[in-house]
Amino acid sequence: MTDLGPVTQALEREVAAELRRQGVVVWLDKDAHYRGFVDALAQRAKESAFPHPVVAFRGSFLELLFELEPFGSGLDKQPVLIHMPGFNEESIRATPVLELYASGVRFRKSFETLVREAAVGRVAASEVDAFLANEPSLEEADRWLAAAMSGRSEDLLRFLEDVGPAVLVEALGGDP
Structure with missing residues (x-):
């Protein structure tokens, strides 16, 4: 997970935790905002990373049902993420996925909420608001937060270089 951006890492951690807790998770992605993320996650799952x-609906319910065949038929809920882009609580009811949706757990994550949660303690809320006003993609959010975080550490490094070790030791309560 180290090559993923900070927002993507937060999302992957949350999805993995939900799968561990719940088993069958149906991700309703009304605006298909996370399609690229899910495709990459499915590839990572195939590579055991x-x-x-991860099973994703990509236009064919028949293909989806064939991919889902090994899941949801036993007594124990084997963890599986089912991504349903373009669907919400109402439209999912008219699909063959309804049975798994009813027996599993719904996952929904607002992109704005995801970015805000990933940025907590790293970036000021006003900066997050300004960034989200441009309606960025997940990839843009990763680049923005990574740059903001590296900028913060560079600012701290410059400050420490400017004040010098004597001032730092004194501030920490020691004798310079």
């Missing part, structure tokens, strides 16, 4: 299987 993500611990749970």
